[in-house]
Amino acid sequence: MALMNMVSALNLALNEALAEDDRVVLLGEDIGQDEGVFRVTAGLMDKYGQDRVIDTPLAEAAIIGGSVGMALYGLKPVSEMQFSGFAYQGFHQVEQHVSRFRNRTRGRFNLPMVIRMPYGGGIRAIEHHSESREAYYAHTPGLHVVIPSGPRNARALLLASIRDPDPVIFYEPKALYRAFKEQVPDEPETMPIGVAQVVREGTDLTIISYGAMMRPVLEAADELADTDGVSVEVVDLLSVSPLDTETITGSVAKTGRAVIVHEAPRRCGIGAEVIARIVEKSLVYLEAPIRRITGFDVQFPFFARERAYLPSMERITHAARDVLAF
Amino acid sequence: MSVGLPWQAKPLDRIGRAFAVPRKAIKIKPKVEWLSILAGDGKVDESLDPKLDADRSIYLYRLMLMARRLDERCIILQRQGRIGTYGPCRGQEAAHCASTIVMDREDWVVPTYREPGSFYHRGWPLETVLQFWGGFEEGCRPPEGVHDTPIAVPIATQALHAMGLAWAMKLRGDRHAVLCYCGDGSTSEGDFHEALNFAGVYRLPVVFFVQNNQWAISLPRAKQTASETIAQKALAYGFDGLQLDGNDPLAVYVGTTEAVERAKSGGGPTLIEAVTYRMSVHTTADDPTKYRSKEEVETWEKLDPIPRYQKYLLGRGILDPKRIEEIEADVLAELAAAVVRYEENQNADPLDCFKYLYAEPSAELEQQRKEFQTALEREGMIEKQEPRMAQQRS
Numbered sequence A: 001m002a003l004m005n006m007v008s009a010l011n012l013a014l015n016e017a018l019a020e021d022d023r024v025v026l027l028g029e030d031i032g033q034d035e036g037v038f039r040v041t042a043g044l045m046d047k048y049g050q051d052r053v054i055d056t057p058l059a060e061a062a063i064i065g066g067s068v069g070m071a072l073y074g075l076k077p078v079s080e081m082q083f084s085g086f087a088y089q090g091f092h093q094v095e096q097h098v099s100r101f102r103n104r105t106r107g108r109f110n111l112p113m114v115i116r117m118p119y120g121g122g123i124r125a126i127e128h129h130s131e132s133r134e135a136y137y138a139h140t141p142g143l144h145v146v147i148p149s150g151p152r153n154a155r156a157l158l159l160a161s162i163r164d165p166d167p168v169i170f171y172e173p174k175a176l177y178r179a180f181k182e183q184v185p186d187e188p189e190t191m192p193i194g195v196a197q198v199v200r201e202g203t204d205l206t207i208i209s210y211g212a213m214m215r216p217v218l219e220a221a222d223e224l225a226d227t228d229g230v231s232v233e234v235v236d237l238l239s240v241s242p243l244d245t246e247t248i249t250g251s252v253a254k255t256g257r258a259v260i261v262h263e264a265p266r267r268c269g270i271g272a273e274v275i276a277r278i279v280e281k282s283l284v285y286l287e288a289p290i291r292r293i294t295g296f297d298v299q300f301p302f303f304a305r306e307r308a309y310l311p312s313m314e315r316i317t318h319a320a321r322d323v324l325a326f
Numbered sequence B: 001m002s003v004g005l006p007w008q009a010k011p012l013d014r015i016g017r018a019f020a021v022p023r024k025a026i027k028i029k030p031k032v033e034w035l036s037i038l039a040g041d042g043k044v045d046e047s048l049d050p051k052l053d054a055d056r057s058i059y060l061y062r063l064m065l066m067a068r069r070l071d072e073r074c075i076i077l078q079r080q081g082r083i084g085t086y087g088p089c090r091g092q093e094a095a096h097c098a099s100t101i102v103m104d105r106e107d108w109v110v111p112t113y114r115e116p117g118s119f120y121h122r123g124w125p126l127e128t129v130l131q132f133w134g135g136f137e138e139g140c141r142p143p144e145g146v147h148d149t150p151i152a153v154p155i156a157t158q159a160l161h162a163m164g165l166a167w168a169m170k171l172r173g174d175r176h177a178v179l180c181y182c183g184d185g186s187t188s189e190g191d192f193h194e195a196l197n198f199a200g201v202y203r204l205p206v207v208f209f210v211q212n213n214q215w216a217i218s219l220p221r222a223k224q225t226a227s228e229t230i231a232q233k234a235l236a237y238g239f240d241g242l243q244l245d246g247n248d249p250l251a252v253y254v255g256t257t258e259a260v261e262r263a264k265s266g267g268g269p270t271l272i273e274a275v276t277y278r279m280s281v282h283t284t285a286d287d288p289t290k291y292r293s294k295e296e297v298e299t300w301e302k303l304d305p306i307p308r309y310q311k312y313l314l315g316r317g318i319l320d321p322k323r324i325e326e327i328e329a330d331v332l333a334e335l336a337a338a339v340v341r342y343e344e345n346q347n348a349d350p351l352d353c354f355k356y357l358y359a360e361p362s363a364e365l366e367q368q369r370k371e372f373q374t375a376l377e378r379e380g381m382i383e384k385q386e387p388r389m390a391q392q393r394s
């Protein structure tokens, strides 16, 4: 075990993937010499050389579309979008090819590729550096969309994503990159993609979330336990496509109450899908309307206004109390 | 049916050429040139010197100085937490200031994020420029009557807007032009090439002004493109490219003036590559010691455009030491006043994120706004407000 933050944990997974499989290549803007703008690829170009850790020109379509070609040829490209806000320059490749190759070649070609990208607010960044648009990818059939919430699961899920035979959008909560440290096992560890985790057991209320919002959610669970004596169950989705229906609906069947938290806009967000599944499977167990604490259906504000905007522990606690009081 | 476009070689020639022997080089009409007037060593090509009059010369000098002092101030403000991440233009003052001053009021300027001097020249209050980096959307609002788009962060995306503006000018028969800034890195993006292609096809009155500052964050120019020059990329799209010394304000001024005149007289687009250097960090979040040498930076510091222009103006008798001091003091005073105004206007109502999204907010959105307001009041982030009938707009 070693104590590390999420940046180091992601770096560890990339290092392990490069070491275990010579078909793995990393590519992206400023990932080599500069070691990535968040330093996730620190030391990797030095260790594996410029043919395996590749500094590309500034073109996301070429990075993603080029990864498709590499994957077809038998490599396992792991690309980095510098920010999720700049992945749209390659979005047509994701929608038109990355997600479709296996199906349209009737299983003849698959694309074992990962596209990593930091998402989310809270770091006082300039325009286009704070959005959460996981729903675009979750809405696209043929992709996995994985969102870790801490160093240990980030390492395990990234390694699993690289080993996966299908394309994975690996959405990294940049607000958590250096927010806290965790013990991470020395031996390569993976976690299955598409399995949610009950990270805190409880009986009165289920809070469902993922990524950077797991922090205020867990704080809210503590606060509710300490101040209100409420027993909160917390589900960390870890993957928003596929979505682990059973863990979600099983928990809500037990507690009868649910609050869903994400920083992405509300309309057609992951929360809407989660609610649909609860209603489909666990409606009869519900004792109160479900509440969503999410970003609003507006553009993510510039950073002077972001603290007020982002879902907070207070907002989650307040919604939870409403649901409990119903 | 005509193949090819009227200003290209006759279609028959093309087909004839394609099917005829012998093998030979193909000559293309567009050309690439190099332009330098006030060289790094201070030598002046008198035949090309635009000999700007004293007022205009001093205006340009002051503008470049303003860009530099604003830059320096912003780096300090960032360190003190009074603004956020800042992307400095140090070293690129001649490139963007001497080109933007060519544009008329009715022309449009389409910047990226390294042209603070252009904003200032075009009439944006300095505090508005600070607001962008300070995390306020207000920093994106052009003052009335100013024909500029706001800062564009997603690389090369604005090149298409510049093309579209020029397209509309042409469709409307207006004798205006568009000046579009971007970086060397942006020339790798698809948007850049689509913009150039359309501009060539429709012969649009647009000047693409690439500030080749040798770096795109950590990627050096040589690794960005295998082209010998960026200017030559114009050839593929059927128009001229001009590579010029971007640290030479006279070359920048003359090259841009020619390109803008050509654009306005129906001669179509030009691609200008201003060879310059990013003397500072990419942004305040960047550590350039990871990827470039001190020696390289020092070499370019000798080519700094501001001392070079100052020396030239001293030589021409337009500036003297006293005048230089006055301009310096004047710039600093104006800047200090702008910082004060910026800091006096920090009351960012979080509810504003609903205010400008649509002409008419939907009932659904209005509901969300109320929910947000209630939460903010409860959390003490805003004062309790009287319910508003409808959102006010401005």
Ligand SMILES: Cc1ncc(C[n+]2csc(CCOP(=O)(O)OP(=O)(O)O)c2C)c(N)n1
Pocket: A029, A058, A060, A082, A086, A089, B114, B153, B154, B155, B182, B183, B184, B185, B186, B187, B213, B215, B216, B217, B278, B282
């Ligand atoms: C589409 C897109 N991809 C990535 C980025 C992140 N990024 C910001 S600036 C930059 C380098 C730009 O280089 P260049 O075009 O040379 O302009 P410079 O910063 O040197 O002025 C990158 C990669 C971005 N803003 N937009």
Ligand SMILES: [Mg+2]
Pocket: B183, B184, B185, B211, B212, B213, B214, B215, B216, B217
């Ligand atoms: Mg550059």
